[in-house]
Amino acid sequence: MPTARSATAIEAVNLGKTYGRGGKAVRALDGVSFAVPTGVVFGLLGPNGAGKSTTVRILSTLSRPDSGTASVAGVDVRREPARVRRAIGYVSQKPAFDPMATGRENLVLSGRVYGLSRHDARERARGLLTRFGLGDAADRLAGTWSGGMQRKLDVAMGLVHRPRVLFLDEPTTGLDPEARADLWAEIDRLAAGDGLTVLLTTHYLEEADRLAARLVIVDAGSVVAEGSPEQLKNELRGDSVQVELAGGDADGAGHRARHAVGAVPGVADVTVEGGVLRARVGNGAAALPGVLAALDAAGVEPAAITMARPSLDDVYLRHAGRAFREADRAEGVLV
Amino acid sequence: MTTFATHTGLLTLRSLRTLSRQPAYLLFTLVQPMVWLLLFGQLFSKVAELPGFGVDSYLEYLTPGVIVMTAMMSAGWSGTTFIDDAERGVLDRNLTSPLSRGSLITGSLVHQGIVTVIQSLIVFGVGLLAGARYSGGVTGILAVLACTVLLAVVFAALSDALALLTRQQEALIGVSQFLTLPLAFLSSVMMAPALLPGWVAEVARFNPVDWAAVASREALTADPDWGVVAWRAGLLLALALLMGWLATRAFRTYQRAS
Numbered sequence: 001m002p003t004a005r006s007a008t009a010i011e012a013v014n015l016g017k018t019y020g021r022g023g024k025a026v027r028a029l030d031g032v033s034f035a036v037p038t039g040v041v042f043g044l045l046g047p048n049g050a051g052k053s054t055t056v057r058i059l060s061t062l063s064r065p066d067s068g069t070a071s072v073a074g075v076d077v078r079r080e081p082a083r084v085r086r087a088i089g090y091v092s093q094k095p096a097f098d099p100m101a102t103g104r105e106n107l108v109l110s111g112r113v114y115g116l117s118r119h120d121a122r123e124r125a126r127g128l129l130t131r132f133g134l135g136d137a138a139d140r141l142a143g144t145w146s147g148g149m150q151r152k153l154d155v156a157m158g159l160v161h162r163p164r165v166l167f168l169d170e171p172t173t174g175l176d177p178e179a180r181a182d183l184w185a186e187i188d189r190l191a192a193g194d195g196l197t198v199l200l201t202t203h204y205l206e207e208a209d210r211l212a213a214r215l216v217i218v219d220a221g222s223v224v225a226e227g228s229p230e231q232l233k234n235e236l237r238g239d240s241v242q243v244e245l246a247g248g249d250a251d252g253a254g255h256r257a258r259h260a261v262g263a264v265p266g267v268a269d270v271t272v273e274g275g276v277l278r279a280r281v282g283n284g285a286a287a288l289p290g291v292l293a294a295l296d297a298a299g300v301e302p303a304a305i306t307m308a309r310p311s312l313d314d315v316y317l318r319h320a321g322r323a324f325r326e327a328d329r330a331e332g333v334l335v
Numbered sequence: 336m337t338t339f340a341t342h343t344g345l346l347t348l349r350s351l352r353t354l355s356r357q358p359a360y361l362l363f364t365l366v367q368p369m370v371w372l373l374l375f376g377q378l379f380s381k382v383a384e385l386p387g388f389g390v391d392s393y394l395e396y397l398t399p400g401v402i403v404m405t406a407m408m409s410a411g412w413s414g415t416t417f418i419d420d421a422e423r424g425v426l427d428r429n430l431t432s433p434l435s436r437g438s439l440i441t442g443s444l445v446h447q448g449i450v451t452v453i454q455s456l457i458v459f460g461v462g463l464l465a466g467a468r469y470s471g472g473v474t475g476i477l478a479v480l481a482c483t484v485l486l487a488v489v490f491a492a493l494s495d496a497l498a499l500l501t502r503q504q505e506a507l508i509g510v511s512q513f514l515t516l517p518l519a520f521l522s523s524v525m526m527a528p529a530l531l532p533g534w535v536a537e538v539a540r541f542n543p544v545d546w547a548a549v550a551s552r553e554a555l556t557a558d559p560d561w562g563v564v565a566w567r568a569g570l571l572l573a574l575a576l577l578m579g580w581l582a583t584r585a586f587r588t589y590q591r592a593s
Contacts (some may be wrong), residue, residue: 061431062590064590093424094428096424110432
């Protein structure tokens with residue numbers, strides 16, 4: 001075991017993975033590369049089906065890549081999976097506790113699996129139950145807990161052995177807003193604490209924006225953008241304008257609107273998708289009259305206009321060439 | 336090796352804890368054997384009077400066979416735990432932990448072995464109440480338990496392997512429908528070997544269910560031929576080891592496809 005912690009906790013180089021063969025083959029990863037610095041929450045952001053879970057499955061030794069290399073906590077995942085397993089905690093999308101055991105029993109068993117003595121495992125379980133606010137329910141069957149509490153139990157189980165790297169695969173999917181905010185606060189605390197590196201996959205842009213110090217955007221099996229959320233947003237010039245067309249795309253309205261707005265000075269990156277026009281403008285307030293006049297001249301009636309500072313939505317649109325929500329919906333059948 | 340034993344023990348205890356919280360499952364698995372033993376045994380009690388059958392009480396003849404059959408049929412569902420665990424994230428969590436693939440399988444097999452012992456003792460008890468007597472005594476009963484556990488391990492390992500390869504509960508239903516019942520009838524579980532049709536007797540020689548049934552009946556006689564018991568127990572042991580190894584190998588396929 002390397003005792004000194006290197007600056008890089010996870011390194012993925014050119015990972016490729018194809019499921020199935022022949023006509024049915026699906027290219028899940030097409031050369032994914034990124035590096036995660038030690039001690040941060042790192043986001044792996046992308047729509048459903050982009051390859052996030054496959055990447056995490058490879059890094060956590062559940063799956064083997066067809067090509068490329070990866071190391072976690074300085075250990076090669078293909079050559080020494082057993083050593084990687086001792087260094088990581090893995091919290092999958094699906095609930096991974098035993099519903100017929102109590103919360104405490106789940107945590108104690110996890111600790112024992114990682115070699116803690118009975119006494120140490122009990123102590124560790126007590127500490128985690130308190131830390132996650134699960135103490136009151138600790139001795140009830142975990143299957144009877146609320147969704148938010150079950151999710152926290154899953155995360156707590158991933159931390160029992162004090163791993164150096166924690167994988168959280170879509171941690172807040174299916175949680176109500178309150179439980180989500182609650183879990184976000186816990187994840188914030190994880191990285192701030194003891195130099196734990198967290199790799200978080202999510203298809204919620206706001207989640208990556210809120211939690212991740214750095215992130216990569218994955219689309220169709222490759223990385224399309226990388227940086228801190230701020231960096232990525234700053235790369236985009238100006239504000240974003242979003243116009244919902246009253247009549248949708250009917251009668252070529254979308255096409256006409258795109259040409260008309262594209263001709264307005266100071267407007268760039270105009271796209272129309274599903275009856276919604278998006279564009280970038282240098283200064284939102286100054287450009288708005290021109291955009292409205294152009295739409296009027298083209299005979300297109302706007303139903304609603306939104307103006308916003310750049311968001312990760314815009315970053316995604318810029319790099320993946322389509323709106324995030326559309327991509328998520330189109331590929332969401334996999335989930 | 337000590338880690339392996341610890342992990343196997345932890346996993347076995349987890350399964351037993353689950354079982355202790357749903358004891359009804361154990362009762363469900365005993366409904367069929369009771370039907371065989373009490374209804375079938377009564378209905379066909381005159382079978383023992385057939386010339387050449389060689390035993391006075393059909394119930395006594397049938398009891399070890401029902402024990403063997405129960406173990407096989409119950410073990411056929413062993414893989415259900417892996418399918419449930421894979422549907423939840425439990426299997427993935429286990430596979431990213433230091434638990435070895437081997438200990439996941441042995442944990443399942445040891446648990447099934449313990450369940451088999453409990454079931455067998457209950458069937459022994461009901462047989463006793465219904466009038467069967469076991470001349471082989473405690474030694475005979477222990478030998479029956481050993482053979483029955485080995486047979487249970489064979490079928491539990493098969494079930495575990497299919498569960499990991501297909502991840503479909505339907506595959507296990509297939510085992511119970513198309514494998515276990517025919518194997519029970521292609522053996523001397525219900526009919527004395529001397530009276531089996533020739534082709535059935537021939538097939539039975541290669542049927543692990545028959546190995547366990549023959550060895551069990553022999554062990555329960557007043558003066559067992561231990562050579563007969565040991566030879567078949569040896570075959571069962573070899574098959575159990577082979578199946579356990581195959582089940583562990585099945586993880587590779589599970590991993591490649593995931």
